[in-house]
Amino acid sequence: MSNVRIGFIGTGGIAGLHAKQLQELPEDAAIVAIADPNEESRRRFLTNNPALAQVAQFADHIEMLDGAELDAVVICSPHTLHFAQAADVLRAGLHVLIEKPMTCSSAEAEELLRIAELSGKIMQVSYQRHFQPEFLFIKEAIDGGLIGKLTSVTASLYQGWAQGGKNSWRKNPALSGGGMLMDSGSHIVDVLLWTTGLTPSEVFTVIHQQQTPVEIDSFTSIRFAEGAVAGLNIIGHAPCWHETYAFCGETGGIFYDNGQITIRRLREEHVVPELPQQTTNQDKSFIDAVLGRREVAVSGEFALKVVKLTETIYQAGRYSPIPVTN
DSSP states (O other): OOSEEEEEEOOSTTHHHHHHHHHTOTTTEEEEEEEOSOHHHHHHHHHHOGGGTTSEEESSHHHHHHHSOOSEEEEOSOGGGHHHHHHHHHHTTOEEEEESSSOSSHHHHHHHHHHHHHHTOOEEEEOGGGGSHHHHHHHHHHHTTTTOSEEEEEEEEEOOOTTSOTTSGGGOHHHHSSSTTTTTHHHHHHHHHHHHOOOEEEEEEEEEOTTSSSOOEEEEEEEETTSOEEEEEEESSSSSOEEEEEEEESSOEEEEETTEEEEEOTTSOOBOOOOOOOOOOHHHHHHHHHTTSSOOSSBHHHHHHHHHHHHHHHHHTTOOSSOOOO
16 A cells, blocks of 8 residues: 545544645545535535545545545544444444544443454554653653652643533533543543553542533542552633643652643752654554554554543543433
């Protein structure tokens, strides 16, 4: 395979970033079809990507899978649709890159892993921080023992999530599968688990919906099997985006504040480390995996861990994103 033929399921929001990054790989990838039931969304996507004006359009993703010559699909649809759509793609014999979260429940995630294994196709989940220099540095530093054994982590995200888009699908639990934690917060859960390699064992959570159909603010305490503890704060009612982490170990700490990293040790001057250069992204790494050039960067097995912790947090907070009806 010299040129991976790609279809999109979902053309809103994040699809634009995937389209941009894939179009930077003209020798390896080509977007040949898009599927979205919203005609206006398809029109806007093509207007923003004039080089794709002639790609095949479909209102239904099954019609695209049946009618277009594809090798792989990028899924950018609302969260609760990911499982069924990804399963359809894999059963059609195609590779799949799924926007976060992979699914909205661990049962769906485990079934999707089974389907992917049977298909023999690549399934990658689009957690972009795995390719960003700041987080690559943090993971490598922790793995390399730069601050000793981890004793605690604080991971926080503040965003004006609640104040925007009252009619957005993100605030419709039937499509979103949850609120701020399931959406932007999924990236923070990803960073917490991926950079540390820790295994959650106990979770305590307080959740506030802020008079909306989904959860907005959550404060979670986590104890890990390895002995460390963590605070995970996902705040959707805030005046701005602010993302911070503090990784404390037996011999020092790594502090991240909106992209800026410092290393601190007791009674010593802080150090600003030199970061590695970014060499790939979620789309390039996916294409490279399809072409056999590298291993899958963010596997379904790892994404299952994110789904499980998110699910556990909701359970600990006695919160059900989609009310159960008898």
